[in-house]
Amino acid sequence: MKNCTRAAFASLVALTFAGVAVPAAGQEVQPRPVPAGADPAASTGAAKNVIVFIADAAGVSVLHGASVLAHGEPLKLNVQQWPNLGLSDTSPVDAYVSDSANGMSSIMTGVKTRNGVISQGPDAVRGETDGAAGKTLLEYAEERGLLTGVVSSQSIADATPAANYAHSNDRKKQGEIFAQAFSPRFGDGVDVLIGRGRGKIEELLAAQGTSIAELARQNGRPVHQALDMVAAGETRPIVVADGGIDVRAATLKALDLLEKSPKGYLLVVEWDAHTSDPRRGLENMAAFDTLMAEVAARVDLDDTLLLFTADHSFGFQIDGGKRGGDVLAGYDEWKQSGSDADVIRLDDVLVNSTHTAEEVPALAIGAGAQQVRGYFPNTYLFDVMMNAYGWTPDD
Secondary structure, eight states, X not given: OOBOOHHHHHTSSOEEETTEEEOOTTSOOOOOOXXXXXXHHHHTTOOSEEEEEEEXXXXXXXXXXXXXXXXXXXXXXXXXXXXXXXXXXXXXXXOSSOOHHHHHHHHHHSSOOOTTOBSBOTTOBTTTBOOOBOOOHHHHHHHTTOXXXXXXXXXXXXXXXXXXXXXXXXXXXXXXXXXXXXXXXXXXXXXXXXXXXXXXXXXXXXXXXOOHHHHHHHHTOOEESSGGGSOTTXXXXXXXXXXXXXXXXXXXXXXXXXXXXXXXXXXXXXXXXXXXXXXXXXXXXHHHHHHHHHHHHHSOTTTEEEEEEOSSEEEEEEOOOOTTSOTXXXXXXXXXXXXXXXXXXXXXXXXXXXXEOSOEEEEEEETTGGGOOEEEETTHHHHHHHHHHTOOOOO
């Protein structure tokens, strides 16, 4: 896979999105706009650590719904009290609606790409040809000797976690993606990796003539089936579970290990908040919010940036109801019906079970958080984190 400088990576095609032009090869690359009132220079080098919270498919309406469901009122989530707020455009280079692959790759490399593509440039053809590999924030951290971790409620080789440590022209190639955790381009690779998806990853690796056990043996890194199998003295654990992941326990375990780094750390945590099952999605978002509050109380915000956002939005809306009522009235009847229709009609909630194009919230607190304000493309969040660390992207 061809590596290239970030400037060349950003100049592979001539397309315009979110008001940002991507010039053709050989043309000067224009910097992304800085939102009015943001002062990146004042934030440079403020952070030793960065923690990124990604609520998959959690647009503004999902945060609102989670607050109402969990607390009976709007604006009661802990993250809704964070002082720095912006709205982030998630679109890929050639469409309005993003998937998780483009959404997370854009945040982690600073360059928008195409749906289905993992941290490669928009010159990639999904499933056919590789694009230029973008250098991810995790790779910058590894290059500088920081400890790094990725935790996900989903398959650890699915699009959102994969965009941190892997590069692929197709998010479906989860076997190839997972194997890249053992062959990093920078440093010694991601230090803590916790998620699910073991069965599917094993199946795809078998088709390549290898296995999870073989990768573990070759690289001297056991791949555990559950978090409680990690030995007390293990400093670089990989957990790929068959079933669900306790995201809170996994996050706190990752922090226990990463906080020992004298140079700092990067931790990325994903929790699914798709509301194709509205109760599950909103409850996940509410639980994630509780976890974020716990982490915020634990870390030193003078040297740690906490950033919350979503990789894309989703078609959830509350369109009725009264205060004090059950916001999910009609849910039990819908669940019992076994309906698999894309449109879910509850008494006061309408869900169109698809990704949507509107901007998603980005909220921040801690070192360098004042950069997050206004409307911006999601690629700007890469700049926010790089500036917070005091790092300059490769030319």
